[in-house]
Amino acid sequence: MKRVVLALIVGFVLLVGAGYAAAFSPRGAPPWAPWCLALGSMGLLMSLMALGAIRHGTLPPVLTWTFAGIFVICGTAFGLALALPDDGGAGAPLVAGLPLRAATVILVVGVVPILVLPFAYALTFDASTLSDEDLRRLRDACAALREHHADSR
């Protein structure tokens, strides 16, 4: 699992790099360059979270779906903002007081992760991040290492 996530991280970094590289074109950044930055950044963030959440070579399914879901939702929000036509003038429809495309980005990318990720972290913490037993085991193992180190001196 870690190899797959690391490959994703490298792939998303390359995607962001491709977006930046395209901007150096004499004719300016092509239309696909912002897509590289949007999807590359979101993918990189979620892949890094997945890398941090992997334990003993596995990623709990609930977190796999959480990270994939946030990537799809936020990536879609960025995609809609890039793909939809301009909102128009003062008479354009508003969502939560903002033009549609702006609302899509602000409310989805700026709010949805806050409604999901803190709870995903907390609710999987004991089983997937650090339980009392994990902590006790680590402290015991480190104490044993220190004793072994002291004895070998």
Added chain:
Amino acid sequence: MIGSAQSSLAPLAQPGIVAVAVAYFVVVAVIATWAARRTRTVRDFFVAGSGVGLFALAIAKMAATLSGFSFVGGPGLVYTIGLAGVFIILPGALTNALSAWVLAKRMRLLGEVRGLLTVPAAIGARYRSRGAQGLAALALLVAVVGYMATNLLALGIVIDAIFATGLGAGIWIGTMIILAYSVAGGILAGIHTDVFQGAVMACASVLVFGFALGAGGGMAHISRTIMAADTAFLSPWGSAGPMTALSFFFVFSVGSLGQPHVISKFYMLREPRQLKWYVLIMSVALVLTQLLYFSIGITTRALVASGSLAPLAKADQATPTFLLHYTPPLVAGLVFSGVVAAIMATVNSFMNVGAAAITHDLPVAFGRRLGDELRWGRAATVLLALIAAVAAQASGALVAFLGIFGWGLFASTISPALAIGLNWEGATRAGAIASIGTGLGITLIGETLGYFKLYSLPAGVSVTGLSLVASLLVFFGASWLTRARAQDAIDPDIRLVMEA
């Protein structure tokens, strides 16, 4: 930084504002004095004795994350380029969870297992490399001085605006106040004052959000007023375009993993299992505090578009102009105390990590240890503050130039080696050193070429973005090339922490 370093604020010397500001400084002094008496060891000075509770940790991290830019420069940026300016704070919805999964547990456990005090020390321990630790400390020092100079200049501007001291005197007064509690109490005093300062910032932000919506006639009315005058402003990318906005998003999200004044606070948590609710508390605190950033820039633009307010001479005037015209003096005083709080909390954290780099990491890199690290830590804190205060007195353009280094250097030199290195056994010492060197080189050369106008990047491309991409790729590439030595180069206790 507060915005353009050459900016100045409108005069704020009104009795109500001055009274609130004086009260704020008195409370900070009382808290700092109380906390300073509890600072007895080098661990108290640099990592608050690893005895900080979750709530205090989250608020202190939030206070250190936000500088004066969040209260003045940021709203000014939104006023100028529209929603593109919001992409600097938009990653806040993700970065707390990111740092929790990637860094929090491992940093906290590393601190416990090895008694670590600094971020470069974590890099040194991970790669069993004094060279990597020293190089990271060097990059950190270069960035810290520049970042501190911009924040001290901002503090001088605010103190001058409130107390009419003159800019030079304002910088020295602000420096001496922060220095007083930083030298006496180190980060222990900093954490306790941060909790108060963070609360002031959050209260100020929520209050101003309400006043801003009220002054603009509600969000829908604000939007319609702006859209009638300028359709690009409220497009998702503002008037800066998608490349600039998304580049902000990339740099300020991934780069958050390399901010040493923020991530070093994980060492300070009393009990690692308290991290369970860290993301929730930190996210709520950060969102509340960033309401001001979003609301003032947009509302001020609407008020100008409707003719209620004259166009601003400088974008950085957005916050003071709005406060002076649309909020009671007490609220304005609270917000300016919030600005001062944000700057002081950030500078205190920088003093701490910079002093630790001088007294701990650099000597270790040369195979030496200083005798009385507490005393040397205090001396290094004074030295750094004086250098930064002198630099802050220089021309505004130079200070702004120094400040630009900060975020980019931290992001590109520390993020790959630390954040990925602590989670991937295949990362190697060569990869870490090459990555840190790449980030340092590209940022220094790129920003210097830009400052002297010898080269300019295409629209939407930033030196920090390029540097971050390059240092990540170099990190992976060099680690892959030297992968044969990867597994043997991790100490057993570090491996236990990585696998915990």
